[in-house]
Amino acid sequence: MNALHRMERFLDQHMIPFDIVAHPHTQTSAETARAAGVPSNRLAKGVLLDGQGCQMVAMIPADQEIHLGKLGLDHGMEFSLADEASVSRLFSECEPGVVPGLPNAWGVEMVWDDDLMAQPDVYLEGGDHKRLLHIETRYLRDIFGDAPHCHFSQPRMQHVA
Numbered sequence: 001m002n003a004l005h006r007m008e009r010f011l012d013q014h015m016i017p018f019d020i021v022a023h024p025h026t027q028t029s030a031e032t033a034r035a036a037g038v039p040s041n042r043l044a045k046g047v048l049l050d051g052q053g054c055q056m057v058a059m060i061p062a063d064q065e066i067h068l069g070k071l072g073l074d075h076g077m078e079f080s081l082a083d084e085a086s087v088s089r090l091f092s093e094c095e096p097g098v099v100p101g102l103p104n105a106w107g108v109e110m111v112w113d114d115d116l117m118a119q120p121d122v123y124l125e126g127g128d129h130k131r132l133l134h135i136e137t138r139y140l141r142d143i144f145g146d147a148p149h150c151h152f153s154q155p156r157m158q159h160v161a
Contacts, residue, residue, distance in 0.1 A: 002093055002127065003091065003093040003094040003095075003098070003100050003126070003127020003128065004020070004126045004127045004128065004131060004133075006093060006100075006105050006106070006127075007100060007101070007102045007105050007124075007126065007127065007133060008133075009105075010102055010104075010105035010143075011102075011133070011135070011143065014142055014143055016135060016139045016142060016143055017135070017136070017139075018133050018134060018135045019133075019134040020126065020131055020132070020133060020134070021036050021038075021123065021131065021132040021133075021134050022130060022131055023035040023036040023037075023130060023131070023132065024130070025129045025130050026129055026130075027097070027129065029043055029045045029062035030062065030063075032062070032125075032129075032132070033062055033063075033123075036123065036132055038123050038132075039063075039119075040061070040062045040063040041061045041062070041063045041064075041115075041118075041119060042061070042119045042121060042122055042123055043061070043062035043063075043122070043123045043132070044059050044060070044061065044062070044101055044112075044116055044122050044123065044124050044125075045059070045060055045061070045062040045099075045125070046058070046059050046099030046100065046101060046103055046110075046125060047059075047060065047066055047081065047099065048081070048082040048086060048087050048090065048099055049066075049068075049071075049079040049080065049081060049082060050079065050080050050081070050082045050086070051075075051077050051078070051079050052077045052078065054109065055082060055086065055090065055108070055109070056108065056109040056110055056111060057099055057103035057108055057109070057110045057111075058071065058079075058110070058111050058112070058113070058152070059101070059103075059110060059111070059112040059113065059116065059144075060112075060113045060115070060116070060152075060153040061113065061115050061116060061119075061153065063155070063156060064113070064115065064153035064154060064155060064156060065153065065154060065155075065156045065157065066152060066153060066154075067152050067153065067154045068080070068081075070151075070152045071111070071150075071152040074148075074150045074152060075111070075148070084096070084097060087099055090106070090108060091103075091106065091127075093127065094127040094128065095127065095128045095129055097129075098125055098127055098128060098129065099125065100124075100125055100126070100127045101123075101124020101125040101126065101132075101133055102124060102133075102143060104143075104144065104145060104147065109147070110144065110147045111147060111148045111149060111150070111152075112140070112144055112147060112148075112149045113149065113150070113151060113152055113153045114149055114150060114151045115151065115153055116137070116140060117137055117140065119137055120136065120137055121134060121135065121136050121137055122134075122135060122137055122140065
């Protein structure tokens with residue numbers, strides 16, 4: 001089964017309506033938002049984190065970045081960004097470099113940022129570099145289940161070359 005089919009089945013099992021949005025092949029979440037014609041604050045980006053003896057996916061708006069210190073304080077442990085090999089190993093059905101928008105469909109622990117609730121709808125990575133799942137925000141709590149959530153993102157830092 002490929003990643004998109006796994007997520008479609010997960011959403012169907014939870015009776016969550018969704019659309020699939022196709023876009024040209026992209027490499028970054030900023031490129032994806034532009035290519036799909038959606039605001040980057042409505043694209044939910046998954047980031048795989050390493051904790052003490054565990055891994056989890058943090059879901060944040062694509063125009064934000066994770067404040068690891070705040071997330072660590074809220075969860076009582078330190079986190080670091082996982083490497084690409086870990087992403088590929090955990091989500092082998094996905095194209096390289098893609099963290100799927102529904103990590104819990106793989107049984108992977110997750111945490112999500114409350115800023116995702118500020119939008120009327122969200123777009124989730126579909127497991128490849130060409131498709132997104134579009135859902136209404138009111139269903140986020142249903143699909144993310146009892147995953148913890150808090151505010152742990154911050155505006156992306158502008159890196160000077």
